[in-house]
Amino acid sequence: MKTTFTEKLRGSRPLLGTIVSLPSPELSELLSLAGFDWLFIDMEHGPLSIGDAQRLLQAVKNDCNAIVRVAENNPILIKQALDIGADGIIVPLVNSAEEARQAVASARYPPLGKRSVGLARAHDYGLHFADYIQRANQTLAVIIQIEHQDAVNNLDEILAVEGIDGVFIGPYDLSGSMNRLGDVFSAPVQEAIAEVKSKCARKNIPVGIFLQQPDQLEAEIASGTTFLAVGTDTFFVWSGAQNVVNAFKAG
Ligand code: 3PY
Known part of the structure; x- marks a missing residue:
């Protein structure tokens, strides 16, 4: 069985991921084969439908986890993302403790939350229903995004909410x-980011961040960031193609 993302988050090794935004199962398969620890399947931006996202998840290979960023903090979207078999969710724009509680409750089965029960891919369409619902609350990662000044202002109350497995910083929206x-x-944005990292470190909550380019990776890891989403599927295709075109033009 695959290592769960919650187990990986609790480990000491930094986790490398990337954003997947295109509805191509072949691409998510390739990225998992390339050795990423996790894929950030982005349903907030881009064209992915829930059916597309399921096909991306079905193609993921190796010990790579697929975490779905839902379009908004909404119990239906969170339930659907988990039902298609995501290893966890990223909930964008969580700006208050109440919003953090809502995100956690949407992702957890009773008595910890109010996720409703259905037969779907996550439960092997019912074949392993009992087994899935018994372990889901412990194994599925609930990651909230801190990506607004209001969230930074309310961070102490947000981080006091039970059931948050990780905090993912969105530097661009922030x-x-x-x-x-x-x-x-x-400087102001970097100071806000540093504050999020240090408060999460004090509460022992893993912190992740998005990096457009890999050049900041070492500095990020040195500053305590433990899970990273670097680049995007579209960026990899574009940059690979651009290198060839540039070499051709230069030659
Ligand atoms: C941001 O940088 O705001 C993000 O949400 C990256 O995914």
């Missing part, structure tokens, strides 16, 4: 909420 859209390396 920069936008601070009137510095895209300027993620500006």
Whole structure:
């Protein structure tokens, strides 16, 4: 059986992931074969339907976990993402303790939450229903996104909510909420990011972040970030293609 993402998050090794936004099972298969620890299946932005996302999950190979970012903090979207077999969810724009509680409750079966029960891919269409519902609350990762100044302001209360397995920083939306859209390396945005990291470290909550390029990877890991989403499927295709085109033009 695959190592669960919650187990990986609790381990000491940093986890490398990338964002998948295209409805191509072959691409998610390839990225898992390339050795990523996890894939960030993005249903917030881009064209993925729930059926597309299921096909991406079905293609993932090796010990790679698939975590779905839902479009919003909504119990139906969270239930559907878990029912198609996601190893966990990322919930965008969680700005208050109440929103964090809602995200956790949507992802957990009673008595811990209010996820409703249905037969789907996650339960092997019913074949392993009892086994799945017995372990789901412990094994599925609930990751909230901190990506707004309001969330940074409310962070102590947010991090006090039971059941958060990880915090994923969205530097771009955070920069936008601070009137510095895209300027993620500006001092105020970096200070806010450092505050999130240090408060999570104090509570022993794993922190993840999105990096557009791999050049900041070492610095991120040194600063305590333990799970990373680096680049996107579209960026990999574009940059590979661009290198060939540039070499051709230069030659
Ligand atoms: C952000 O940078 O705002 C993100 O959400 C990245 O996924």
